[in-house]
Amino acid sequence: MSIEVYWLVQSRVIVVTGGGSITADDTSKLDEWVSTFLNQNVESPIHLLLDGVLVERMPGLMVLKKWGWPKHIALGYVMIYGLRDTPLRMVVEVIGRLFGLKFGFVNTFDKAVKTLQKLDKSLPGDIKTKIPEGTDIFPTRPLRKTRISxxxxxxxxxxxxxxxxxxxxxxxxxxxxxxxxxxxxxxxxxxxxxxxxxxxxxxxxxxxxxxxxxxxxxxxxxxxxxxxxxxxxxxxxxxxxxxxxxxxxxxxxxxxxxxxxxxxxxGWHTPDLVRTNHFRDDFFPEGGKVRLEIRDAITSQKVKMIIQPTNVIIFGRSDPGDSLQPDINLGPYGGYRLGVSHIHARINPPVSNALTINDMGSTNGTFVNDDPVKLNEARRLCDADEIRLGNMVMRVYFED
Known part of the structure; x- marks a missing residue:
């Protein structure tokens, strides 16, 4: 077995090549070697050039799923050169997607270097290739971008x-x-x-x-x-x-x-007009009701409900282990996933025809028309205002 790992560009580009008979132990050692190189990263991502011949000779390719380097935070692009267009290559592509790699297949080592230089403009333009240029075997495929962390x-x-x-x-x-x-x-x-x-x-x-x-x-x-x-x-x-x-x-x-x-x-395009429409009605009528339209994060449907704020109305997520429960439980509408706290906010009974909302120390905040409600602030609401609890959006309408 002959496996070689070296810097093509110090602290920027690693080359992994080899041949001969390769065992499962060899692939495990290779994982350690590449990870060691990646650990030397300081600021810029480190790219990897992987010899297709080496990939073809690995026993039980699915052992790659156990490797650590494809998940390394310092890893940039992975270019696999010289791997023939066979079912094996399809397996490699599937594994690359599972890892969420930015990877691609190219014909030769020289093309792999040139592709990296185009993708990462910070790399030097005069990289000296250590491996002789080969011949084209199959068309180049586009790179896959990594998934978002x-x-x-x-x-x-x-x-x-x-x-x-x-x-x-x-x-x-x-x-x-x-x-x-x-x-x-x-x-x-x-x-x-x-x-x-x-x-x-x-x-x-x-x-x-x-x-x-x-x-x-x-x-x-x-x-x-x-x-x-x-x-x-x-x-x-x-x-x-x-x-x-x-x-x-x-x-x-x-x-x-x-x-x-x-x-x-x-009714699904709901532009926020409050910034430019200063004559909007903030007068809450005597004995009035509030119509809420909540966007259900699970079904994408709008849920409508009518409340009469004669008492404090608490919004949040139900918690069986807590004696204090919200009046409006947003849990069934995706509240947990959208960051709604157990006790998130409250709408207060109207005073002098003013309807207000308070944040109750929530983790992800309460917003009226994208403007955060400060702790202990009673924010006056207008008809058709948008309220956001964490990332759950609802709109309020005043009704007689």
Whole structure:
């Protein structure tokens, strides 16, 4: 058996190659060696060039599932070169997906190096290849991007308010939101990820303007750059950056307007008008009722209920082990998954025709129209306000 692991670029690119007879013990040692190299990472990701001949000679390829290096936090791209287009390669691809690797197949070692240089511009341009250039065997396949880590997913969920972070269209059966990179081909860290609808994603891919000069969902506050038109149909720019973003991403394209019109008719497009519509009614009528519309995180349906706030109404999640229970149990609607606390918030009986809400020391906060309610603050509610408990969204309507 002959296995060689060495730095092609110190602390940046590892090469793993070999031949001869390879045993299961050899593959275990190889896992230790590669992990040792990865542990030397300081700041930048370390890429791996893996010899396809070595892969072909490994006994029981599924032993790779037990390896530690594919899960290593320092690992960047994995390029497998020279692996023939056989069922074995399909197995390798499946295992790579299970690990969530950024990986790809290329024909030769030289092409693997050149591909890495294109993917990671920080690598030197004069890398000297130690292995002679080979011949093409099969077409190159695109790289797979790694899955988002659980920590980053949790961070994204905390800021997720059920809307596209560019056009603020509400997610529903018609509009599906996905996580996208704010700066294309950048990192998959929280600071470079956001939720976007299919229309904004498509326009973003075709945009001629650098992403750096457009609205940045992680650095910019939406309401400082945009507002809704009075009818909730158009996104209106406040700043030059917003004007450029609207033009480049087609935030008011015919497709967007048609979708919003449908959403307004069907009730799933619920633009927040409170920022620009100062005449909204905050007068709660004597003996009035509150109609709540809750977005069920499990079924994606809207749940409607009527409450009469003659007494304090507590919102939260039921806990059989606690003597204090909420009046409105949000657990059945996905409250646990969306970060609703056991005792989260309360709506108070109206005083002088003012209906207010308090946060009760919740873990993930209470928000009215995306504005956080401070502890011990009684926030006055207006008709059609949006309340967010953690990441659970509901809208309140005043009724006589």
């Amino acid at each position: 659980r920590t980053v997913s949790e961070q994204l969920l905390k800021v997720f308010n059920g809307r596209c972070e560019y056009c603020h269209t509400t997610q529903d059966a018609v509009v599906k939101l996905k996580v996208v990179e704010i700066v294309p081909d950048g990192s998959i860290a929280f600071e470079n990820l956001c939720f976007a609808c299919d229309t904004c994603r498509q326009h973003k891919q075709e945009a001629q303007t650098s992403a750096d000069v457009l609205f940045h969902p992680r650095r910019d506050y939406w309401y400082e750059h945009f507002q809704w038109s009075p009818d909730g149909m158009e996104v209106v720019p406040i700043t030059p950056k917003a004007q450029l973003t609207i033009a480049q991403l087609g935030l008011n394209s015919p497709e967007q307007l048609a979708r919003r019109s449908q959403g307004l008719r069907e």
